[in-house]
Amino acid sequence: MSEKTQxxxxxxxxxxxxxxxxxxxxxAYYGYPITPQNELIGYMAKRLPELxxxxxxxxxxxxxxxxxxGSASCGVRAMTSSSSPGISLKQExxxxxxxxxxxxxxxxIVRGGPGLGSIxxxxxxxxxxxxxxxxxxxxxxxxxxxSVQEACDLTYAAFDMADTWRVPVMILGDGVIxxxxxxxxxxxxxxxxxxxxxxxxxxxxxKGRAARHITSINLVPAELEKLIRERFERYAxxxxxxxxxxxxxxxxxxxxxxxxxxxxxxxxxALEKARAKGLPVGLFRPISVWPFPSSQLSSYATPxxxxxxxxxxxGQMVEDIRLAVNGKAPVELLSHSGxxxxxxEEIVSRIExxxxxxx
Numbered sequence: 319m320s321e322k323t324q325x326x327x328x329x330x331x332x333x334x335x336x337x338x339x340x341x342x343x344x345x346a347y348y349g350y351p352i353t354p355q356n357e358l359i360g361y362m363a364k365r366l367p368e369l370x371x372x373x374x375x376x377x378x379x380x381x382x383x384x385x386x387x388g389s390a391s392c393g394v395r396a397m398t399s400s401s402s403p404g405i406s407l408k409q410e411x412x413x414x415x416x417x418x419x420x421x422x423x424x425x426x427i428v429r430g431g432p433g434l435g436s437i438x439x440x441x442x443x444x445x446x447x448x449x450x451x452x453x454x455x456x457x458x459x460x461x462x463x464x465s466v467q468e469a470c471d472l473t474y475a476a477f478d479m480a481d482t483w484r485v486p487v488m489i490l491g492d493g494v495i496x497x498x499x500x501x502x503x504x505x506x507x508x509x510x511x512x513x514x515x516x517x518x519x520x521x522x523x524x525k526g527r528a529a530r531h532i533t534s535i536n537l538v539p540a541e542l543e544k545l546i547r548e549r550f551e552r553y554a555x556x557x558x559x560x561x562x563x564x565x566x567x568x569x570x571x572x573x574x575x576x577x578x579x580x581x582x583x584x585x586x587x588a589l590e591k592a593r594a595k596g597l598p599v600g601l602f603r604p605i606s607v608w609p610f611p612s613s614q615l616s617s618y619a620t621p622x623x624x625x626x627x628x629x630x631x632x633g634q635m636v637e638d639i640r641l642a643v644n645g646k647a648p649v650e651l652l653s654h655s656g657x658x659x660x661x662x663e664e665i666v667s668r669i670e671x672x673x674x675x676x677x
Contacts, residue, residue: 347359391532402431457556459488626649652665
């Protein structure tokens with residue numbers, strides 16, 4: 319593949335994420351197969367050796383995330399990916415990375431659950447993704463693409479965000495985003511010498527200086543609390559500077575659809591159908607689901623309008639919407655689970671019922 323091409327090429331979402339990571343300067347990938355993200359690990363297995371970089375299929379998801387932790391603590395850009403139950407297995411290592419202030423990128427191409435569930439696309443990992451996911455007080459930046467191009471672009475940006483803030487960054491997709499094919503324009507290949515230096519904190523290169531020990535353990539409660547409070551000050555800065563969202567037709571809307579990822583794609587079609595009928599409908603799409611665009615979303619809230627959360631879960635993001643709106647407008651839910659997708663027609667029907675006062 320040409321590293322300088324700017325023309326559009328056809329790629330699956332999983333492949334685009336993988337190539338974007340390579341172009342962002344990912345030097346090491348560790349993973350374990352699981353549907354529906356296997357194209358990502360398969361692409362990395364071929365592409366990284368071509369670039370003279372590291373690919374290892376670990377013996378388990380637990381091994382994979384700890385390998386990422388080790389590489390990232392040495393200052394290199396490192397990554398893993400999985401799907402729902404595999405991400406659950408990685409959560410201890412992600413918590414360790416958050417507690418040690420280690421930047422890394424991980425990808426969740428969500429499938430239906432709970433348990434082994436199905437391999438169909440779902441959004442039922444939202445709570446896990448936006449509440450840290452593992453044990454302890456921490457956050458990860460969580461970015462939710464709604465197209466293959468956006469999956470590529472957000473992955474490319476995720477490595478810079480991880481390094482800037484020294485936090486894990488998550489790309490939250492689903493089986494549709496991972497498997498669908500679209501024409502995309504790839505970003506340029508980063509010059510590795512241009513990547514930010516991590517010499518001030520990383521292990522390695524220890525000749526002539528004291529060895530460093532990167533760890534998340536601190537057995538003195540007051541010291542640990544101080545570190546956590548300092549980290550939450552950083553999270554507050556992230557919430558100020560890294561919020562991402564898209565809005566359409568919200569200014570005059572009486573119903574605002576709120577959706578992310580694949581649900582937002584379906585809502586876009588429903589929005590067009592509703593507007594064609596003359597219905598006052600808007601669409602608000604969180605791109606960063608943590609930090610959540612609370613103030614931007616709530617700016618439209620009045621008692622005369624209604625938010626409708628459209629989710630491929632039993633209702634998880636709807637809680638963030640209600641927290642953001644804080645009682646200033648009604649918030650309703652249209653939900654599916656287990657891998658079932660909403661349809662444009664049922665969304666339009668629900669909009670009509672809300673506007674008629676029959677929801």
